[in-house]
Amino acid sequence: MSALHIKKGSTRHSAYNLRPTFSDVQERHTLAVLVENEPGVLARVIGLFSGRGYNIESLTVAEVDHTGHLSRITIVTKGTPQVIEQIKAQLGRIIPVHDVHDLTVEGPAVERELAIFKVAGEGDKRVEALRLADIFRANVVDSTLNSFIFEITGAPDKIDAFADLMRPLGLVEVARTGVAALLRGD
Amino acid sequence: MTREMTGADMVIQTLKDQGVDTVFGYPGGAVLPIYDAIFQQNDIQHILVRHEQGAVHAAEGYARSTGKPGVVLVTSGPGATNAVTGLTDALLDSIPIIVLTGQVPTFMIGSDAFQEADTVGITRPCTKHNWLVKDTDELSGVLHEAFHVATSGRPGPVLVDIPKDVQFATGTYTIPKPSASHYQPPVKGDLESITELVAALEKAERPVFYTGGGVINSGPAASQLLRELVDATGIPITSTLMGLGAYPASGKHWLGMLGMHGLYEANMAMHGCDLMINIGARFDDRITGVLSSFSPNSTKAHIDIDPSSINKVIRVDIPIVGDVGHVLEDMLKIWKSRGRKTNAEALVSWTRQINEWRKVDCLKFADDKKVIKPQYALSRLEALTKKYDRYITTEVGQHQMWAAQFLNFEDPNRWMTSGGLGTMGYGFPASIGVQMAHPDALVVNVAGEASWLMNMQELGTAAQYKLPVKQFILNNERLGMVRQWQELLHGSRYSQSWSEALPDFVKLAEAFGAKGIICSDPADLDDAIMEMIEHDGPVVFDCLVTKHENCFPMIPSGKAHNEMLLGEADTEGAIQAGGAVLV
Ligand SMILES: Cc1ncc(C[n+]2csc(CCOP(=O)(O)OP(=O)(O)O)c2C)c(N)n1
Ligand SMILES: [Mg+2]
Numbered sequence: 175m176s177a178l179h180i181k182k183g184s185t186r187h188s189a190y191n192l193r194p195t196f197s198d199v200q201e202r203h204t205l206a207v208l209v210e211n212e213p214g215v216l217a218r219v220i221g222l223f224s225g226r227g228y229n230i231e232s233l234t235v236a237e238v239d240h241t242g243h244l245s246r247i248t249i250v251t252k253g254t255p256q257v258i259e260q261i262k263a264q265l266g267r268i269i270p271v272h273d274v275h276d277l278t279v280e281g282p283a284v285e286r287e288l289a290i291f292k293v294a295g296e297g298d299k300r301v302e303a304l305r306l307a308d309i310f311r312a313n314v315v316d317s318t319l320n321s322f323i324f325e326i327t328g329a330p331d332k333i334d335a336f337a338d339l340m341r342p343l344g345l346v347e348v349a350r351t352g353v354a355a356l357l358r359g360d
Numbered sequence: 361m362t363r364e365m366t367g368a369d370m371v372i373q374t375l376k377d378q379g380v381d382t383v384f385g386y387p388g389g390a391v392l393p394i395y396d397a398i399f400q401q402n403d404i405q406h407i408l409v410r411h412e413q414g415a416v417h418a419a420e421g422y423a424r425s426t427g428k429p430g431v432v433l434v435t436s437g438p439g440a441t442n443a444v445t446g447l448t449d450a451l452l453d454s455i456p457i458i459v460l461t462g463q464v465p466t467f468m469i470g471s472d473a474f475q476e477a478d479t480v481g482i483t484r485p486c487t488k489h490n491w492l493v494k495d496t497d498e499l500s501g502v503l504h505e506a507f508h509v510a511t512s513g514r515p516g517p518v519l520v521d522i523p524k525d526v527q528f529a530t531g532t533y534t535i536p537k538p539s540a541s542h543y544q545p546p547v548k549g550d551l552e553s554i555t556e557l558v559a560a561l562e563k564a565e566r567p568v569f570y571t572g573g574g575v576i577n578s579g580p581a582a583s584q585l586l587r588e589l590v591d592a593t594g595i596p597i598t599s600t601l602m603g604l605g606a607y608p609a610s611g612k613h614w615l616g617m618l619g620m621h622g623l624y625e626a627n628m629a630m631h632g633c634d635l636m637i638n639i640g641a642r643f644d645d646r647i648t649g650v651l652s653s654f655s656p657n658s659t660k661a662h663i664d665i666d667p668s669s670i671n672k673v674i675r676v677d678i679p680i681v682g683d684v685g686h687v688l689e690d691m692l693k694i695w696k697s698r699g700r701k702t703n704a705e706a707l708v709s710w711t712r713q714i715n716e717w718r719k720v721d722c723l724k725f726a727d728d729k730k731v732i733k734p735q736y737a738l739s740r741l742e743a744l745t746k747k748y749d750r751y752i753t754t755e756v757g758q759h760q761m762w763a764a765q766f767l768n769f770e771d772p773n774r775w776m777t778s779g780g781l782g783t784m785g786y787g788f789p790a791s792i793g794v795q796m797a798h799p800d801a802l803v804v805n806v807a808g809e810a811s812w813l814m815n816m817q818e819l820g821t822a823a824q825y826k827l828p829v830k831q832f833i834l835n836n837e838r839l840g841m842v843r844q845w846q847e848l849l850h851g852s853r854y855s856q857s858w859s860e861a862l863p864d865f866v867k868l869a870e871a872f873g874a875k876g877i878i879c880s881d882p883a884d885l886d887d888a889i890m891e892m893i894e895h896d897g898p899v900v901f902d903c904l905v906t907k908h909e910n911c912f913p914m915i916p917s918g919k920a921h922n923e924m925l926l927g928e929a930d931t932e933g934a935i936q937a938g939g940a941v942l943v
Contacts, residue, residue, distance in 0.1 A: 210542075213492070218484060225485055256671060263668035269489040269509055269543055 202231070203258050203278040204285060204355045207247040210270035211237050218268050219247060228253060228261050232287075232330070232352035244272065250330075250353050277355050285355040289333045294321040295344030303343045310336050321346070362534050367496040367527040368393035371433075371460060374503040375404050377535055380431050382407060382422060382796050384415040388435025390462025390475060393527035407796060407825060410817035412439050414789035416446020416517075417815070419457045421793030424776045425751055427579060429456040429510050430793065436462045437475030440521075441482065445783060447517045448486040452780025453602065454577055456515035458506050459487075465525035466494050479521045488516030494523065496531030508538045513545030514666040515577055545665060549682030549690060557637065557661045557678050558694045564635035564659075565706035566713075567595045570618065570647075573602030573779070574640015574664060574684050576772045582685035583772045586639065587611070589692055593702050596714055598626035600641050602779045605769035615714070619647045620915050621761040624722035624924060625714055627913070630655050631921035632713070638662040640684045643674040644780070645942075653920035663687045722913045722926055723765055732882050734759060734834045734905040738766035741804070741832060744889045748802040751794045753777065755787040755811030758840040758911045763806040785814030791829040792821055802830070802893060809835040809902075810859050819872040822898040830892050831900045836907045837862060844910050848931055849917075849940050869900035880904040917942035 209215045216235055223230050231250040238246040251261060258276070265274045277283035291312070293303045303322060307314065312326035326336055330353060337348060365373065371394050375383065384407045387395045398406050409415040412434045419430025434443055440461040450457050464473040480492045489509050491502045502520055510518045561567060569590060575582050583606045590597050590613050597607050598615040607614060616623035618630055627649075630636065636658045641647070643662075648654045654674060661678035662670050670679045680687055695701075725735040752767055753776040754760040760777055769775050776794060778786040791805040805812075812833050822829050836859075843857040866876030875895050879888040879902070892899045910931070913924040918939025925931055 214480060214484070217481070221485055256675075260668060260672060263666075263670070263672075267514075267666065267668055272542060 197255055199254065200252050201255060201258060201278070202250065202252050203276055204283060204353060205249045205251065205262065205265070206273075206275040206277055206355060207249065207265055207271060208273040209245050209247060209268075210272065211243045211245040212270055215245070215268075215270045216247070218270070219249075219265065222264055222268065223251075223261075226260075226264065228257065234352040234354055248353055248355050275357075277357060280357055282358045283355045284358055285329050285353050286327055287330050287333055287351055287353050288325065288327045289336075289348060289350040290315065291324045291326065291337070291340055291348050292321060292346040293324065293340050293344050294346050296320050299343045303340060306336075306339050306343075312336065362532050364530055365533050366393065366397075366530050367499050367522065368397040370496070370500045370531070370533050371503065371522070371527070372397045372401055372404065373533055374500055374507075375431060378504070378507050379428070380404060383431045383433050384409055384418040384422070384793065385433030386412050386415060386435065386439060388439050388462065388475070390436035390464060390524050391433060391439075391460075391527070393524065394433060394460070394462070394522075406433070407792070407821065409789065409792075410820045411815065412442035413445050413785065414792070414815050414818045414821065416443050416450065416457065416459065417783075417786050417789035418793035418796070418818075418821075419459075420446065420450050420453075420455045420786075421753060421776050421790030422797045423455050423457055423793075424576075424790075425773050425794040426797045427773060429458055429507060429515075432457060432459040434459065434461055435475065436464055436479065437477045440477055440479040443519075444483060444486060445781075447483055447519065449778055449781040449783045449786060450517035451486050451488065453778065454515050454573060455517065456510040457517045458510050459517060459519040461519060461521045462527070463492065463521045463523040466523045467525070469523065479519070483519050486517070487519045488514075490519040490521065492521040492523075493526055496526050496529040499526060499531060500533045501536050504536050504538075505541055508541050509543055512538070512543065546681070547665070547683035547686045549663065549680040549687040551690060551694075553678055553680045554687060554690050555694055557680065558691060558698060560635050560659055560661065560678065561593065561595070561637070561695070562698070562701040563703055564595075565703055566629075566633045566710045567635040567637065567707075568615075568629045568633040569595055569597040569637050569639060570599075570630060570641055571597060571603045571606055571639045572600040572641025575603055575606040578640065578665075578684035580772060582640075582683075582688060583607070585685060585688035585692060589688060589695075592692075592700065593695070594707055594711075595637075595702070596629055596711070598622070598629065600644065600647055600779070601764055601777060603641065604764065604775045605772045608770040609768035610770060617764050619644075620649070621765065621911055621913065622915075623765070624720045624913055624926065625717040627915065627921040627924055628717045629714055633658045636660045638664075638676070639688070640664060642669045643672070645673075648674065649915045649920050649923075650918050655921070720926065722924075728906065729882060732880065732885060732903060732905045734762050734836070734909055735766060736882060737834060737885065737903050737905060738762050738806070740885050740889060741806070742767050744886065745802060745804065745893065748893070749798070749800065750774065751776070751791075751798060751801055751803045753787040753790040753794060753803070753805045755805070755807040756782045756784045756841075757808040757811055758836070758844060758909070759806055759808045759834040761841075761911045762834070767806075784808075784811035786811075788812060788815050788829075788831060789818050789821075791831070792818055792827055795827040795829050796825070803828070804830040804832050807831055807833045808840060809833050809837065809862060809865075810839045813863075816868070819869070819874055819898065819900070823873045826897060828895070828897050828899075831898070832892070833865065833900065833902055834905050835862070835865070835902050836905050836909070838907055840909075841911070843908070847908075847910065865900050865902035869898075872898075874898040874900060876900050876902065878902040878904070
């Protein structure tokens with residue numbers, strides 16, 4: 175297997191393994207894309223996904239290196255192995271993109287998402303919501319006599335599970351940040 | 361070196377420092393400071409086109425015939441939107457061009473100002489990269505980076521949008537080193553993979569080289585190395601529309617063009633090979649036919665500078681990311697050091713098989729004594745122009761495919777055609793760009809009457825600059841390629857594929873001060889072509905040809921390489937419903 179690096183500084187396993195196994199199975203991959211923090215760069219990344227018909231399950235972006243003007247975009251996407259390879263190669267063609275890492279391949283990685291939930295209710299439901307929040311280590315960040323706002327951090331499926339539990343207890347609104355992810359170890 | 365100057369002067373200075381001698385453009389309010397700077401210097405010649413689309417295609421013609429980037433200067437709003445087709449054309453054909461657009465002043469951006477358009481937004485998907493420069497101090501850095509990006513790695517079009525106040529303001533001019541850019545696509549291929557390819561080549565019984573525009577883009581040295589490799593190994597070679605001329609048409613191992621209207625022997629060799637070596641091509645759908653039966657029994661190697669081209673449509677066994685020239689150099693070195701081996705015995709029978717296919721003589725056509733057949737016109741054009749220092753451009757349609765089949769190219773950079781986008785209206789302005797770069801050469805645009813009308817206003821440009829471009833129009837009074845598809849796929853219902861109300865091309869030429877020639881009799885054709893060649897000035901040649909001729913061979917949509925239609929007799933029910941939905 176030849177591993178080909180197309181961007182300077184690609185570390186560990188290359189994201190550009192050009193000999194993928196072909197299959198029809200849809201895989202979920204988390205990509206970390208380091209980009210120059212310049213106007214329009216997010217539009218380029220999103221335009222690539224919409225223009226070529228790729229999926230975005232979640233996307234987060236923020237500047238992570240102030241002096242180097244670098245932002246980190248974390249994208250969760252779904253596709254066959256061939257499509258995932260294309261996505262990475264196409265991302266690599268965007269000029270302000272410095273690095274593309276496939277955390278799913280290079281992993282294991284830690285994935286975290288922050289979400290806030292507004293739950294309204296009274297009596298038993300309110301007590302039950304608080305009890306479950308405690309089990310999920312969600313914090314109460316706002317409360318009125320008949321509502322709470324919980325803040326919860328965790329892997330996306332933990333947040334999904336929490337949402338499922340809150341729904342019958344009076345879930346009103348959810349806001350999620352999308353996934354941020356890092357490789358484990360050094 | 362740093363100097364203070366205005367943004368407009370920085371544009372001129374950058375062009376000079378980049379060795380640019382010609383700019384194709386059209387002025388307007390948002391670029392007036394740059395036009396003022398152009399007025400006050402003599403190093404860079406500005407060619408005033410008649411439509412911004414023409415400027416971009418002219419720059420493409422200039423770039424493709426020289427290997428240097430083409431430069432375009434247009435105004436904001438409509439100037440920029442008119443450039444979009446050319447940018448997309450250059451993106452799909454990987455042509456290095458730099459388009460400079462004026463923009464409304466920074467303080468008016470977003471206010472729906474007069475002639476404001478979101479140019480970087482509109483052109484983001486049709487450029488390799490683009491920039492909006494809001495600070496004069498950053499302008500020279502961006503302009504030099506624009507040249508670097510356009511010409512490195514897989515070449516392509518870039519655009520720099522320059523607000524008018526940035527052109528007026530003064531800032532510091534700097535020349536960044538290309539090595540300072542973080543964009544440094546690697547050019548060397550992985551030696552392990554190249555060795556694997558050489559080993560496959562040594563053993564292959566039925567190998568074929570399948571080459572493309574990447575060989576041309578890599579530069580003349582790549583074509584030279586390709587010739588050396590092909591001639592030393594004796595492996596047959598075919599090429600895409602984009603790659604014609606990299607290996608000479610007179611070369612012993614030349615199979616002719618492959619693909620939808622490619623030659624029988626080329627497509628059959630692709631179908632039957634056991635080793636396919638793709639060099640700088642991209643398995644385009646015009647090439648592969650139906651994917652499920654594309655070259656079913658071959659090991660496939662793919663050399664490409666763009667990793668995203670690899671495994672995009674066809675899964676390959678030996679991927680090599682790198683510049684064609686560099687990879688071919690290493691390939692030759694490794695092959696020689698391993699003792700110049702080939703499977704000679706097997707190659708003899710492979711060649712015998714190919715020669716059988718050649719005997720089909722797939723380009724034969726029924727000649728006609730009364731009406732000029734388009735194929736005949738092109739074979740005469742070939743015979744009468746081949747001894748000249750000749751460059752060919754084309755429009756898009758049947759004439760384009762016949763030109764690719766009947767004209768022979770001995771060198772790279774001699775053939776300019778819109779391959780990826782298939783842009784009608786490309787050829788005439790492209791011929792102007794080519795002639796600008798090669799003032800003494802014979803530049804012929806092989807055109808269809810419908811395509812040619814799409815950018816015929818450029819006759820004004822040709823006349824103004826006394827560019828002796830020859831417009832060889834194969835006039836079938838039809839949108840011929842559309843008509844052919846309607847005949848094959850839509851029961852000969854010729855919906856809107858008639859070229860009605862055509863102009864008198866001779867009078868039209870004369871109205872612009874150019875020469876017009878009309879020819880309808882095969883017996884007069886040679887003299888008429890010679891008259892065209894010998895006229896010192898632009899010529900519009902109206903060559904009246906058979907109206908309902910079809911272009912063969914043809915791989916119908918949804919079919920494989922070995923299911924080519926070779927002539928009218930094969931067309932009955934050739935394309936079933938499944939293929940009809942494809943383009
Ligand atoms: C700008 C543009 N519009 C439409 C088409 C679709 N199209 C492809 S070939 C063709 C007909 C071209 O007619 P002509 O230039 O006379 O060439 P012919 O096929 O007759 O040789 C058309 C309409 C195109 N390729 N480009
Ligand atoms: Mg026509």
